[in-house]
Amino acid sequence: METSFWPLAAVLISLLGAIPIVLSDRRPNLREAWTVLIALGKFAIVASLLPSVLEGGGCRFTLAEVVPGVPIALRVDAMGMYFALVASFLWFCTSVYSIGYMRALNEHDQTRYFASFAVAISATLGVAFSENLLTLYLFYEMLSLSTYPLVTHKQDAEARSAGRKYLTYLLGSSVALTLPAMILIYTMTGTLDFTVGGILAGKADASTASILLVLLVFGFAKAAVMPLHGWLPAAMVAPTPVSSFLHGVAVVKVGVFSILRIVFFVFGTGLLADLNLGAVLTALASVTIIGASLVALTQDNLKRRLAYSTIGQLSYMILGAGMLTEAGMTGGLLHLSMHAFGKITLFLCAGAIYVAAHKSNISEMDGLGRRMPVTYAAFFLASLSIIGMPPLGGFLSKWSMVVGAIDGGRLVLVAVILVSSLLNAAYFFPIVYRGFFARDAEDGGEGGIREAPVLCLIPLGVSALFCLVLFLWPTLALQLIQRVVSP
């Protein structure tokens, strides 16, 4: 694998980009120009690395030799590339949306907001391109810390307690669970490199391996596996672009991505199958899927309902990987991007509703769909994708997971997926129904079209469209996943 500067550039561009953003504090237009420019540059760099990954190549870069056998190093492989593409593309959409959202609401401290955002996306790509567990841990922590000012952006009492919860869960779990697990793995194997087929095979017995697996699944609390999910609904006090990108895509998917990384490249699916540890993953995931979907039904605040929906959907990815069949793993990985596009659309719609109508509770949104048809159409498409209906992307991933469950002879898991999909429909359809058909509570008649600013509408339209596009042309995603699942 060739050494190249580009993986580092992909990570650093937005980290260094935070500097001109901070420096152009007094000139908002210039500052936003930087944000968009950096987002474009980032996506371009990531995309330019794609061809070599598809050819089976890839590249790496060592930053520093810190511990014998464990450098801080970046490597671009299929799995990292898959996540990085999704994240950097959606970051671009969110950046555009952020400008519209923050300006429409005339928010305070926009410079801090955009700078923290830039650091957060750097950390996300760092996780995607990490060559070993130590590097991943480094960027994982960086992401927790850089998103703290975003979560607490409002700086009121609620934000304070949400921020406290956020860091307690994320930092506490990573220091108390991930760090010891990482050191134990290093003690046993002398390495932390992500290796095809895993590094623990033959080095860990069944009890050690299961303890490590549980430590790591909960240690990466960003994946919000119950009972370590409480930070995610709390984090919804953040501005909506933060919720949409970070708590629909980057932060939570970093959690899932980290778990999938260790499942495929530290434990290795072979070892998990031998020790029958896939069941641990699927059991934890199933409980979360059903539990979170039930709680989502009871939430009236739109963003909180979406947050609980996210908790459930994240566990789908872990469920798919835990099946340890090829179709199941493919489905789990595929769901990562399908859910990303779907959930970000839903959040962007929630934000658009807040900007245009200043409403955040579902019970107050009666008849709103008639005034915001574009937003509601996008919301409808995205919710269909999350539920898993054709012709939308979410159908492919859920279908693949059902096939995987049947392949593995685990009919219980099929039931879990089906029940959960019904629950998904039960918490999404009423929103859309009330939006279009319920009598308008406010003025009883048509108030004319009152959509959010166009800078908000375009990104959510694009991401909704991608839910459809990904159903029709999932080739690129499947190609990359293929390299992960059967190398």
Next chain:
Amino acid sequence: MSFLNLHMYGLTAPLVGAMLLYAAGRLGSRITLPIVFGSLSISLAASVLVFAEVLHVGPFSYTVGNWEPPYGIELVVDHLGALMILLISSVSLAAALSSSRSVAADLHERRRPFFTLYLILIAGLYGLALTGDAFNLYVLLEITSITTYGLIALGRGRAALSSFNYIVMGSIGACFYLLGIGYLYILTGTLNMADLHRIIPLLDGRGAALATAFAFLMVGLWIKMAFFPLHVWLPNAYTDMPDGAAVLIAPLMTKVTIFLMIRVMFSIFSPVYEFIQHMGVQQTIVGVAAVGIVCASAMALGQRDLRRMLAYIIIAEVGYMVGGLWLANAKGMTGAILHIVNDALMTLCLFLAAAAIAHRCGGMEFDRLQGLTRRMPLTMAAFIVGALSMIGVPPTCGFFSKWYLLLGGIEAGQWLYVGALIFSSLVNAVLFFRIIEIAFFPAAAAGDHGGGPQTVREAPQAMLQPLLVSAAALIGVGLATGPIVERVVRFALPVGF
């Protein structure tokens, strides 16, 4: 061969500076700072050259005035010693920059005695890092302690009482150490460390006397380094001393004493004596260290004053290092030695930040810190880097020493110690994020009393620059952990590890 004298220039520069400063009398108030910075710069330059020399050529020893050991005084410049003088001289120069501002504000006309003591203290620390003679070590240890008593007594409020407490405890520690040296001298007839190291294994049948000597030496040093439960003098002393003194004493004193413990354990005695001939001792000490880490961390949670909280964290960190050394494996010792450097740097960073905050806000009670991230963004950014290092977040250096300590703990099967380290990391996370939260959120509507943070501005350059450099050093040293271990720490481990 003039190269071999360089460390003597590094040692004498602050000493001569102190004498000049005092001799100049009142006339010298204008040349105070030039003398301080001049002598410390010479000291730093000499340290850098000596360090480079040791890396390239290897350790060497030096006889002061050509009086041959075992009768003359021998200085030993090995990898560990060279690392220590580099650490001491760079930390003291950074601290002096910040001190020059806070002393001008706090101490006014007492600036000259302050800096006289300050320079003597630095010379004493420098000498401790180099000495190859057990009795000389005692003398230098007392020089540093007595200057520290004086510096603490210059502080505000109950500083005189805190200093007196420290004098009592410090003197008890010194007595223990002196008694230990006395025993060794009676047993061996020598005070030279290399000589002692050679003779001690031959002392058959004097086990009890030797063990007493060893125990006295250890207890003496433990009191001086505030190893739990012998730490009670430290929190008051460190809270009440002037800010200008805290930035120097807090990073260096305990760390240099740990270094002295390494000298006693491995240069006078040997790993065989501590870990093989007296097997049970090691378990006990690591256990006490673990309990100390947990207790000190818990006590830090109860503090409402930034510097007092930092003082308890220092006590916990002493437990890290003592425990790491007594794990009796290469990884634990590597971690402990690495942590001497890292802890000195992160304590420096945090105390510099605390001094800057105190300079602008007039105190360090948590209530005064509200809204500081906006008013002193650079100071707080550096503070956050220091905090992350204390918590152990990569790539700051605190992570890597903790990494080695944890590896060593697991290898030795000391699960209590491993648990204590993780507990302490979690407590540190709570401690520091509590402060960051206070600083991040603007002052509550009710509290604009007492001048308030409304008038607070970014720290003056003289305090800000060393602070930013130290914060950058935390990340730089963290990323350079590999080479540091490979080229320095590896050679500092005792033979056989």
